[in-house]
Amino acid sequence: MKAFDYPRIATKILRKVPDRFDAALEWRHQSQQPALSGRSSRERQQTLLAEGAQWTFVKQDEDASGPFERLTAARKAVAGAWQAEDRHLVLIADTGDDLDALVSATLAALYDLPTYKQDAKPSNRLEKLTLVGPFDEARLNRRLAEAEGNALVRFLSTLPANELNAWSYRDRVEELAENEGWECRVYSYKELEQMGAGAFLAVARGSDDDEASIVRIQYRGNPDSTDSTALVGKGVCFDTGGYNLKTGGYMFGMNGDMGGSAVVLGNLLTASRLKLPVNLTGWLALVENHIGPKAYHANQLVKALNGTTIEVVDTDAEGRMVLADTLTLASREHPLAVFDYATLTGSCVGALSTRYSGVFTNQDAWLMPLIQAGRDSGERVWPFPLDPDYDDQIKSEVADIQQCNPGKSSDHIDAARFLSRFVESGVRWVHVDLSADHHKGGLAHVPTEVTGFGVRLTQRMLETLLP
Numbered sequence: 001m002k003a004f005d006y007p008r009i010a011t012k013i014l015r016k017v018p019d020r021f022d023a024a025l026e027w028r029h030q031s032q033q034p035a036l037s038g039r040s041s042r043e044r045q046q047t048l049l050a051e052g053a054q055w056t057f058v059k060q061d062e063d064a065s066g067p068f069e070r071l072t073a074a075r076k077a078v079a080g081a082w083q084a085e086d087r088h089l090v091l092i093a094d095t096g097d098d099l100d101a102l103v104s105a106t107l108a109a110l111y112d113l114p115t116y117k118q119d120a121k122p123s124n125r126l127e128k129l130t131l132v133g134p135f136d137e138a139r140l141n142r143r144l145a146e147a148e149g150n151a152l153v154r155f156l157s158t159l160p161a162n163e164l165n166a167w168s169y170r171d172r173v174e175e176l177a178e179n180e181g182w183e184c185r186v187y188s189y190k191e192l193e194q195m196g197a198g199a200f201l202a203v204a205r206g207s208d209d210d211e212a213s214i215v216r217i218q219y220r221g222n223p224d225s226t227d228s229t230a231l232v233g234k235g236v237c238f239d240t241g242g243y244n245l246k247t248g249g250y251m252f253g254m255n256g257d258m259g260g261s262a263v264v265l266g267n268l269l270t271a272s273r274l275k276l277p278v279n280l281t282g283w284l285a286l287v288e289n290h291i292g293p294k295a296y297h298a299n300q301l302v303k304a305l306n307g308t309t310i311e312v313v314d315t316d317a318e319g320r321m322v323l324a325d326t327l328t329l330a331s332r333e334h335p336l337a338v339f340d341y342a343t344l345t346g347s348c349v350g351a352l353s354t355r356y357s358g359v360f361t362n363q364d365a366w367l368m369p370l371i372q373a374g375r376d377s378g379e380r381v382w383p384f385p386l387d388p389d390y391d392d393q394i395k396s397e398v399a400d401i402q403q404c405n406p407g408k409s410s411d412h413i414d415a416a417r418f419l420s421r422f423v424e425s426g427v428r429w430v431h432v433d434l435s436a437d438h439h440k441g442g443l444a445h446v447p448t449e450v451t452g453f454g455v456r457l458t459q460r461m462l463e464t465l466l467p
């Protein structure tokens with residue numbers, strides 16, 4: 001993909017510390033330093049490897065009780081131990097889980113987000129990563145593949161709004177699909193008009209071009225099967241709010257409102273790297289939410305692709321509009337399941353902060369496994385209710401449904417109820433409201449405010465919800 005340069009490094013796993021690393025071991029056993037802190041001295045690095053290795057010391061930390069805590073500790077360790085000029089990093093840990101956390105944190109730190117600063121420092125020069133401890137190739141490859149998927153999410157979510165708009169995003173997706181051997185099918189503005197995708201187009205028509213589209217991409221890791229899991233993502237390249245214009249600082253950062261679609265791409269990339277024996281169909285709603293003579297506004301009546309009539313309330317609730325028709329397209333193929341991702345509601349952030357993302361599902365049996373997938377992956381999620389009586393909050397006098405409640409309401413739940421209308425009956429569904437797509441200071445193993453949340457979680461969901 002254009003300008004997505006993911007660094008390649010050589011990796012090696014050693015089960016035991018070789019002789020020339022004795023100094024490290026000795027230091028480790030004698031160290032009075034608390035676990036996961038500090039950096040070794042320059043002298044120590046030179047003792048370790050002439051080529052300038054840096055190493056990190058880890059022992060079991062009683063506070064690091066779960067994956068999230070281990071990943072957080074590892075992020076801090078890596079930040080403290082690694083300097084940009086290091087070319088060889090040696091990670092040593094007593095347990096596979098600790099080493100796993102250190103590897104994850106190192107790979108997350110390895111990727112530099114795009115910068116347009118004239119005096120930007122050259123990126124890090126890490127060439128080699130050596131792991132010493134109980135680890136295997138399969139586990140390492142998994143972390144490498146997830147890290148690349150996560151880097152893609154963060155890359156796309158960081159691009160300036162004029163670098164990533166509805167047409168250039170589509171262009172990049174087409175190029176990525178070609179490089180990775182994914183099938184790619186673009187539903188153009190014109191075509192969506194003919195199909196009657198009124199909910200998507202209500203938002204798209206605010207732009208002065210017809211560049212918005214829904215893109216279907218498919219990774220076929222199991223070509224003998226027709227089964228596929230659909231991943232649907234909100235790709236609002238910039239969200240001004242529309243006529244319900246965002247004010248003050250609230251518009252700033254809205255170039256990241258396409259994060260959900262990036263999570264879809266990140267997962268397809270990870271699956272490709274791992275050659276996962278499954279089929280994944282990605283559905284990307286690529287659009288901008290602008291104001292203009294044709295832009296939608298409150299009290300309009302919109303007819304969605306599946307026939308549902310929607311009373312427009314607030315143009316800033318555009319995510320659910322573009323997802324509605326995209327969910328219809330995805331679920332009409334009757335996939336094994338539909339997982340959708342969206343930076344959807346402020347009320348989800350209000351409920352969980354940016355530490356967790358919210359999840360909703362029409363499968364009660366998946367509630368505990370979803371929480372567990374979040375815990376195991378370090379990308380934590382918590383479920384909210386999806387009971388039908390919440391529909392009272394988006395009841396319309398003139399249409400089948402209101403876009404959102406005009407007053408104060410549990411908008412993240414209302415949004416999920418709204419979306420549920422567009423998932424064909426009988427299709428298993430999980431909706432992820434990505435409140436943790438950014439977190440000041442980084443989250444778990446990821447050191448940047450843009451977290452790329454959703455790849456590790458989804459990989460775990462694919463394993464445990466759809467074995």
Ligand SMILES: [Zn+2]
Pocket residue numbers: 239241289315316317318319
């Ligand atoms: Zn919005």
